[in-house]
Amino acid sequence: MLSWPRPGSPSAVARYVYGGGSPDPAVVDQVRAALSTDFWFIAGYGLALAGFAWIFLLWAISAFGQLSAKYVAVAVGLTVAADLAKHALLDCAIRHHDSANLVTAAAAASIVKWCAGLLALGGFLATLGVFLRALVPWSRRLREWVSERAERWRWLGACSSALTWPWRWLRTRVREVAARSRWFQACSPGKTEIACSGRTGATWWRDLSPKPPPRRVKTDELSWGNAYYVPGAEDIRKSREGDPVQAICLSGGGVRSACIAMGVTQEFSKAPPIKLTPKIRRRFRRRAAAPKLIDAVDYVISVSGGGYTAGARLLAVHDNESPLLSQRFEEGSPEFDHFRRHSSYIADSPGELLLALTNVLKNLTASMAILFTLPAVLGSVLGYLLSRSVFSFAVMVPVPNQKLDRSPSLLCLTGHSASWYAVAAFALLAVLFTSAAMLVEFVSWKRWSEWLKLRLQSLALGSAVFAVLVLAVVAGLPALMRLCWWLGERTPGNQGGAAAAVSGLVGLNYLAAIAAMVWKDRDWLSKEATKLSSLKRLLPPGVVALILVMATLTVLLVAWLVALGCFAASVFQHATADGKENALVQMPFSSWWLPVLLLLTMLWVGSVDIASISLNPFYRYRLGQAFAVQRVKHADHWHAEAYDRNKFTWFNEFGKVPAGGPKFVFAAAATIAGKDKPAPGLNAVSYVLSHDYIGGPDLGWLKTPKLFREAPPRIKRDLTVLTAVAVSGAAFASAMGRHQKGFEKLLAISGARLGTWLPNPRFVANLAGAEKDECIDPADNKRPWPRSLPAVRGAGYYYRELLGFNYSDGRLVQVTDGGHYENLGLVEALRRRSRLIFCVDGGGDTPPLASGLADALRLAEYELGVTITFDDFPGYSLRDLTPGAGEPFKKGDPFYSLKDRLAKRTVAVGLITYPAASGLTEEERRGVLIFTKAVLCRDFPEWLLTYAASNGVFPHDPTSDQWFNEGQFAAYTEMGRIMGRQALKCVEFLTKVGKISNPTAPDLEKLCGAKGRTAEPALG
Template identity: 90%
Template sequence: MAIAALSWPAPGSPSGVARYLYGGGSPDSATVDQVRAALSNDVWFIAGYGLALTGFAWIFRLWAISEFGRLAAKYVAAAVALTVGADLAKHVLLDYALRHHNSADLITAAAAASIIKWCAGLLALGGCLATLGVFLRALVPWSRRLREGVSALAQRWRWLGACSSALTWPWRSLRAYLRKAVAGSRWFKACAPGKTEIACSDSIRATWWRGLQAEPPAARAKTDELSWANAYYVPGAEKVRKSREGDPVQAICLSGGGVRSACIAMGVTQEFSKAPPIKLTPKIRRRFRRRAAAPKLIDAVDYVISVSGGGYTAGARLLAVHDKESPLLSERFEEGSPEFDHFRRHSSYIADSPGELLVALTIVLKNLIASMAILFTLPAVLGSVLGYLFSRSVFSFAVIVPVPNPSLGGPPALPCLTAHSASWYAVAAFAAFAVFFTGAAMFVEFVSWKSFSEWLKLRLQGLAFGSAVFAVLVLAVVAGLPALMRLCWWLGERAPGNQGGAAAAVSGLVGLNYLAAIAAMVWKDRDKLSKEATKLSSLKRLLPPGVVALVLVMATLAALLVAWLITLGCFAANVFAHATADGKENTFFQMPFSSWWLPGLLLLTMLWVGSVDIASLSLNPFYRSRLGQAFAVQRVKHGDHWHAEAFHPNKFTWFDEFGEVPVGGPKFVFAAAATITGKDKPAPGLNAVSYVMSHDYIGGPDLGWLKTAGLFGQSPPRIKRDLTVLTAVAVSGAAFASAMGRHQKGFEKLLAISGARLGTWLPNPKFVANLAGAETDQCLDPKDNTRPWPRSLPAMRGAGYYYRELFGFNYSDGRLVQVTDGGHYENLGLVEALRRRSRLIFCVDGGGDAPPLASGLADALRLAEYELGVTVTFDDFPGYSLRDLTPGSGEPFKPGDAFYSLNGRLAKRTVAIGLITYPAASGLTEGEERRGVLIFAKAVLCRDFPEWLLTYAAENGVFPHDPTSDQWFNEGQFAAYTEMGRIMGRQALKCVEFLTKVGKISNPTEPDLAKLNGANRIPTPSRADNNATTATAVTQPA
């Protein structure tokens, strides 16, 4: 409509004026007066559309939220001014040209002004589209208030209630049928109207964000370590610390690493389910006073923090205790239990059979096709519009004929580029402005050094850059797009001229992307297996760190841009050819009926793209479903036998119901990462910030915290589906995504294009904080107090979020943030345990570090030191040094021994002990309270392993570093890694005994605890005993 309004001829204007303007001959003398009169009347039309475009631009600027949106609004406003000004200049110059007998210079100047008008008008129309988006966004809260108003009136007037009931009868019937079809599903209960009313009272319903924020941190004395102090704020952490009554806060960290890490974590936690707890305080003891079974170590720790694959085990243990018996954590997934047997049978969880593998590959293909539709709908629609516009006489200023028409006779040769001098003058005008403003800025810098001169210089430089942008825009319209259309026409003339050829080209493009996506997912961690993994390639020697990945990203985007431009050019050329098929300026309705299928198909595609949720078109739902079938199990009784059954797919594991242990136990924290760009981005190379999910709170110190239950009550239905334990497990393990934090490889954009993404978009706590702060003018940035923040979360994550992933627009003030694998921030979960000021930490590292380096631990220690001020040293406990975990440090086998080939892979032991030192910013009192102990267990080979495990290692050279991309574990892999986890757990418990003897932790077997648990000391068998019992422990150091 806006384009039609701008291109509508002046009232009373005769035809042919546009051709006269662009050098197509002059009007006869009889119509000159008529043209001049029409130009005078057209001034009011210019004023009308100018006011309309100005209003749209003003609304866009007023309601723009992001930095990019506000910058775009400035360019739209400038384009509106240029459009109106150039149109007025064109009228004045054209009037003078007609008055002075067709002066060639005036005609050229008027044509240049007309070209500037149309080129700037295309950008100015962006304000109309943006205003439409603002209107649709505002409809969400308005529609809710309208429903509430209608409900209130219906209670007063019965006839209105009857009409409303009749109108909503089809929906209520469908809802009743669905409720009956999935009886027992809590999803429909959660979506019932009463859910929101319970979560948010009437007094604050209009300002729902007030009840979602976590309590602000307690005021602290001023400190130079303010950044560290802010990083320690975790809601509820202080309450947990006080419940320990001065004793250390205890945490178990389960690292990432896919199913490899899940097996190791399962073995470790099985050993922790046998060991007695360490120092039960009266408050903690009261949790278990009504339990028949004695609590174990895993029941009595304060936190279980998991990342990626470690979250598989953590989520499985958490969900397993939500049955009718409400058992302790230690009473599920024991050795030989039904739950553990189910895990063993489903260790190849992605696809257990050829049929399931085919389903997985089909889903990847489906996502690829859907992503391609989203990606290429925009150039198809834009190309069709531009192709039609270029067929109009008012747009006949292209310096290249877009599509030659052989029916007009003569060879389809390119016209001389100088034949349209007005087009080049339009480009030169903006280029001259850019040079002028740049020179003015240099002159200001030369004559003055005061602050005002610096302000003026920056403004002039901004004007120079803006002029250059408009110069490029005009050049693209008058030469770039016509040349692209001509190129696509030329390629089409030489390509197969049938539908089969086009189908083959499309199929080839989809197929190549499909194979590339599969290769990127499978090949993700192969470099870790190479013996040269720690050596720098010749390319990396020449380029700084991170540049290689950046070059790959740019190459991927460049290839994507080429495909995008070809799509745009092909659609534009096709529409242009149909509109000018007979050599005349045909309107849309005069085009051949056979070409109508194109706009119809585009319209249907646009409707589909506009109603799709990109999180549903990623691999996240499939990944979550497969994890649920393998790890979300409950113990049920059939007759006299107990079995473990997976949760039904329609049973949502909501955080507020399944996110905590029913009868007391540790807090489960699923560590993920949020990708942030823009001015608030993290340190270069990190590219992500902490984002954790738990029963109580969701968020992180950089973005803020939200109450999980309150967020669930106020979220739209589509986001509610992602506030579950299984989603937390899946997102925490979203190893490949369009943004991968510190693990950027360069192929992430390919995954975004293909739809092979495991991450999702979740509510941003900082957005909620800005909403609350804007009410009382208390935002951290004063500019945010006046910004028009949206009043609701998005009902769906539409195509706009897909383009954000593709181009990396992840601003910290958006309504949603992109959340991916916790390993993209820190793969051990150690930083999250230190953030909660834990002073006794069991850290289980099942990652796939390239030996002999402990890269995961090094990343965690570096991050802890620079973000929290925490230092961890491993030289304070003789016999438990970190170097004892290095392959090759263990006692070798003698020549001729069956395991002699393993000598280079043997370590002394699997555990090391570190001393934790907290800074004053942690809030801990000076002295021993700032000291803690880290028991670090890593998956390495040792001489004292059971014979069968050493045999497996000898036969499988990659063990224990199977790539994370291998999620199809067989029985041997499962048993080997689980047994290694049990050995690591037993050796970690030996560290507890050692630390008790040296007085670093309290004695876990004090008299009252011994009555509760009984003696449960960990034996120290010899290698001969290992062969018989498959149990092992390190020798107690002196």
């Protein structure tokens, strides 16, 4: 196919002219010679692309990557086959003069070649990513080795060995790097281990996961049995020597829940322990102060806002005195006063509010850069390729151009029938393969026929995919460019209009993100949508939120395509200016600012960590300034001082109480999609963080101290107590578990995300299991697992959040608010087989329902086999917590208006029953749940009742309100103290009747009257 530029042609004439005229014998000979030579070129690039595709196939990890690798491999074959077909058709066209059909067929083959070639180039990009991923651990180990020996090198003198040591060092390092490489190990008879900075060379993952103990669980309860596996929990249970394991659960609910939890724990810091075993007594025997209840429990499990208080108490005891938990945050203490002064922790001044809004804008801008860099680069490349005659997709054969109403720069985008022939070829193949599959079903029902049918259906799907690809390139892309050009021509001021459009897009996203975060009734949109009678009849629950997600992604796709089309049209315009072949190169220097800016943005996007451009660092910092405090002494005066921002609260150092005390567990949630996703509507699994282990029963566990040693620096920065507090309270995320409402993708787009990406225990377990062919799924034994955790959580993780690609076997998992799994922490206490649980519910459930408790009870029954009933302790009935159940004030009383909001008490008692799968003996399978909830009662202090009468929303201020004033702080803290006192009175009452150590003791006559009603306990 011949083409030549016509620089002198007027703008109304197409830039390229193809074919035409009588064939010149000399030209025909030159074309044949060129075609013969080109066969060697085809063989060369075919082998190169095949090699890249082969590497991609071998090293693809995820299911999506493996599927993409297969399509890339097929694309390589299509590219080579189409190129050979084009050469053969051109040769025939030269021999048979005026054969328009052969020319058109050659053009169609050329179109298929370039369209498939674009996909085949994905193998090269994937191979580049594989090698970069393989170089990361090598470079990290080399950097650590250099750092360790820097001090030694400093003392090297000017001796003769100084001239030779670089070569000896280089030779040794090359050998060590080779010993760590995958290919060297595959060829060596044994494994090579090299100690480096505490690592075991290439086998750092071997001891990172704890080995689960053998357990005897019936097969029909195997799922429950697996859900109870928590490393270290059995040791704590044995330390109780048969007495119940005790736990305190602090629920989520933002600063509202934090204030309530603070009040409750202050009361628990005054009360004596329920029972001390000899081992626990030995733990505190050298302490001057006697331990209190909060010191002697086994677990403090917190979720979201409850974690604010838990983290504050944990960090407050890390000072020179190493006090007990009960000796900090007492009423009137310096640290409690600091908490009170910073209860509006996000921003309590105009300057801090401006800083918070600036952070949101910064993250939004960074997210927009990540989001639109790819279409900008891809559009620029495609626009340039379309401008070149040899790469032209839209016009491959001579056509007279009469469409003079179109922009001169877009005349080359005139379509031709060859484009549609290329699309029709793949569409025809899809139809043929589908028909063949149907025929196989018709003629046979045997096993081989099912195999053949599935293969034919796969070929049909592949053909349809390539038909869509060709259609998108030869018709969709030119149409998109024309549309964007048309819109640009009609935009006043062109560049100014484009800038206004970009600014408007960023501004709209900014306002929408702010609204999504601070709007008190964020569920309003989905609620209003479900109110429509037609939707209620047609759509099941949850579908409305899914429709909102799809609508958001659709709008985003439109914006993405517009960006691609604009950049493609712009580059095409400059490349075809005045019909000059090198018009793009001859652009003035002042016009190169956009490509340079695009290149710099690409470099930045390739190196940025998305956790650093989210709201998580800012959120963590603000939480630290309010809750991470220590008691310090200056000039004989004690006061509370916030932790320095540059001081890392590493989990292995700050995650436990130095003086001895409970184990702190920060409950978060990991978002999982795909074949291992949890039950519909749940969308998340348990992921907890503590000083010794992180993870959960679904994904597995990792040893926190060893993970800290092995993790890359950027991930290591997230293994802190403050990060655990922030992540456990990451209410805003691109995936929100059971609380999906439809606006989550907007938060991902805007960068208003509080969660982060942390190491996946299942990935580490698969890495260790693949060495011994012991993976649960045999197919995983042959997968090319990466040998390191990612150094940065790059742009790929941003797109994963946006598209919901949360694989259960990925190197990292997205970790968000624990309330997205379960908001009370009760399930985590039951998972650790606690038999005396104080559950503090500071959530904002809509009265009169206890939705948080209902979710926890349902989850415990279906995931652990645990049942909790509230009928065994009538004196502490759950219905007594219902607003309206309490005795109202008399008519005319100033508090009469509270009649429908008053409950009888704040405490209810439930009987816990564990299944055999828990591993407990028959005598140990009963426990007591002391559940206390934030509700109004008649016997509250008068000032608190006055506050409630003046604030109708109390005690259910929305979680979006994180700007508590002095009145809110005092009201919720005092309510927490009352809840704590009533819970302690309940313990005293149950202890008298023997219900703490043995909830099923046969002395119910002490608890119940003649008619089975419980004697009224004092509320306290």
